[in-house]
Amino acid sequence: MPVLTSPEIASKFAGKWMDQTMSGPECAPQDDSLTSLHWLQNFSILSADPERTNTCGSIQQQQYLKRFGFPKGGSDSPSSPPAGDTAATGMPLYLGSPVMSGSDSSMTHRFTSCARNGFPPQDSPQVEVDYKTNHKVKPPYSYASLICMAMQASKQPKVTLSTIYNWITDNFCYYRHAEPSWQNSIRHNLSLNKCFKKVPRQKDEPGKGGFWQIDPQYADMFVNGIFKRRRMSANHYSNSANRQNKLGYPQNGCPYQTSKRKQLPNKNKATRAGESPLLATQALRGDFDLTSMFDDVLSGNCSTFEDLDINTALSSLGCDLEVSVQSRQGLGRWDQMMGQGQHLNHHQSYTGYVDVPTMECVMGNNNMVDLHHLHQQQIEQDHLLQNQHPHLQQYDEAAALFSERPEGAVLQPWEEIKEEEQPIPLTLDQSFGLCEGFFTEMQPWQNVEVYL
DNA sequence: GAATGTTTAGCAATCG
DNA sequence: CGATTGCTAAACATTC
DSSP states (O other), rough: OOOOSSSHHHHHHHHHHHHHHOOOTTTTTTOOSSSSOGGGGGGOOTTOOGGGGGGOOHHHHHHHHTTTTOOOTTTTTTTTTTOOOOOHTOGGOOOOOOOOOOOSSSOOEEEOOOTTTTTTTTTEEEEEEEETTTTTSSOOOOOOHHHHHHHHTTTTSEEEEEHHHHHHHHHHHHHSSSHHHHHHHHHHHHOOOOOEEOOOOOTTTOOOOEEEEOGGTTTTTTEEEEEEEOOOHHHHHHHHHHHHHHHTTOOOOOSSSSGGOOOOOOOSSOOTTTTOOOHHHHHHTTTTTTHHHHHHHHHHGGGGGGHHHHHHHHHHTTSSSHHHHHHHHOSSSSSHOSSOOOOOOOHHHHHTOOOGGGGEEEEEEEEEEEEGGGGGHHHHHHHHHHHGGGGGHHHHHHHHHHHHHOOTEEEEOOGGGGGGGGGOOHHHOOOOOOHHHHHHHHTTGGGGGGGG
């Protein structure tokens, strides 16, 4: 394992990687915008075949495949229904990794029967579950996931509640036969989950009820087939509240609309040590534990990567500019960076999604990646950092690459409503997604030589 | 009245 | 063991 300790090597590393991922006849057109979902326009969850995924064909696409629930291959990818997903617990026979079958158009998933700890046993037979016809098996998806799937499948900018109902009943036989109470849960989820945004019907528009769409701020919250749960550090809130006005986000960083929520006594513990609010521990666990990785990086413990100066390498990719500073400044972990926090009760933090956009900062012109707004109070240190990273210009170029929309690209539903809002930032989370793809592509780590 | 939307409450599983 | 998370149930309001 090579030891990368100099910024020059890391920069070279990043450059090679950029070259390999951004260039090439197949890759170039698709990798030009990490934030664009235009490829998704032609993507059907019913026809997705992650096993056929073009290995080159765009890390971006694979990234979104992964984000939107279509794990590569099967086996032990981090695609299992999250341990905390109680929907999965309703499917006792088929705990494991749902794999879309590309061979038929039904909602058929294969499940490798596996122990509850998520580790597939050896020689375990795969069990086919056709949710479209099997009414006995509850789909291993949370309601939020189902809603998002329905929204994606509809290919409409916005969908009605009945559309969601219909899609679910069309694709999951279980719900055709189930008591209608699940519809209540759907409505409950739509109302409470801030990831879903209600679009009121026009006054002259006939029909009942409004429309629903995925809030663009949370469009990246799919990971491995399910809604990406992100336990947040309570510290997040105090600081985010101080930042959000500037960024145009709600005062309360909680994705759940806390204004609708009863305030419960603050009886929780203080910060939960070791929790990274940015990374979905459960979701990322599997192929690669990015959470611990970044925590290690943040804490300055780069030995995790066998002396690979990942911090520097990531800096070269524009992924953690301030992160490395924080490491050096001894702040280390995210929750520590976030300062003192407050705590949310059960339904305040219902799903506990981190308001990622509150962590954004400007990378390049319009894209947001760095962490300036996280700690404006450390602006002097930022300046110091700027001096230490003369290759920052590379970030702008990369940002430009990511931000450009190909001609003729179709606007996504959430992009439409973005007209009145801030441009979709390349959030820190998305940048971590980039890094995640980066690391995925890099596995095994021995392949690092390729980029040198 | 039915459909839709909001809110509260409680339970159970999971995680650290 | 406490916190988190997702689900369920229910009451209530609003709209068509």
